[in-house]
Amino acid sequence: MFVQRIRRGDQILDATADTVIHAGDVVALAGRREVLVNLVGSAAEEVNDRQLLAVPIEGIDVYVTSKDVAGKTLAELATRPAARGVFLRKIVRGATATEIPILAGTKLNRGDIVALVGRTPDVAAATKMLGYPDRATDVADVAFIGAAITIGALLGALVYKVGSVPLTLSTSGGVLIAGLFFGWLRSVHPTFGRIPSSTVWFMNSVGLNVFIAVVGISSGPGFVAGLQQLGFSLFLWGVAVTTVPLILAMYVGKYLFRFDDAIVLGCCSGARTTTASLGMINDRAGSQIPGLGYTVTYAVGNTLLTVWGMVIVMLLT
Helix, strand or coil, rough: CEEEEEEEEEEEEEEECCCCCCCCEEEEEECCCHHHHHHCCCCCCCCCCHHCCCCCCEEEEEEECCCCCCCHHHHHHHHHHHCEEEEEEEECCCCCCCCEECCCCEECCCCCCCEEEEEEEEEEEEEHHHHEECCCCCCCHHHHHHHHHHHHHHHHCCCCEEECCEECHHHHHHHHHHHHHHHHHHHCCCCCCCCCHHHHHHHHHHHHHHHHHCCCHHHHHHHHHHHHHHHHHHHHHHHHHHHHHHHHHHHHHHHHHHCCCCHHHHHHHCCCCCHHHHHHHHHHHHHHHHHHHHCCCCHHHHHHHHHHHHHHHHHHH
């Protein structure tokens, strides 16, 4: 519990650690509800003073980047002057956004995201001690996005030949790896690369819909021509070739390798080089964890698709 402000006669004073409370002062308190109601409420007289209670409050997410803070417990950090008047609402850790319990012995690590609430100057002091503020914004870092896509595309354009067999990540595979790298880089140095959640949603939704539309438009004429030449058996064989390996892969991943279900489904999406299915899995899971299983199988799938396409043509000719 903290004393935020004090009314002394006609004056309203901001409370500090050195402020002395006098008889007759009216104080504005902030703290956990059970403390204010159970401990203070029964032993003090509540006064309705709107001017005194007009305290500027701010809530903000802060990336922990300070080396001086890393490895310290919450109990140790609470004794610092910069922690005064600030309440900790949540701690999120890692790429999977795991919520960490708020306990006296909980240690903060670099890369953690902490949600702070308190008076604006108190929150500013705590933010300076911890790291970098992650304030909500409607402006996307377009330069960062464009640079990541360009570097990924250039990486995917590289071709390495093993004998006469070309190996490449492809443009989409290179961009995916660049996205993972720059996403990690932002988590370590969150001073750049801000992308609003609304922009991410738009890019995901529009990107997946355009991807599905392009695949359908480009594959439709060839599929119709194949049906005309080979009949309905082409469709049935296509269903078997597409479905059976995926079903076997799910059982192998779950029972042989004992992967988590989200990782298994991400691996299957990558093996089929189908970005749209990864988006659907992420939406249903409410997490980006399936992407961890998608990346390697996607690169391998694209490489094998190129290699075995050449092998089949050579065998048929």
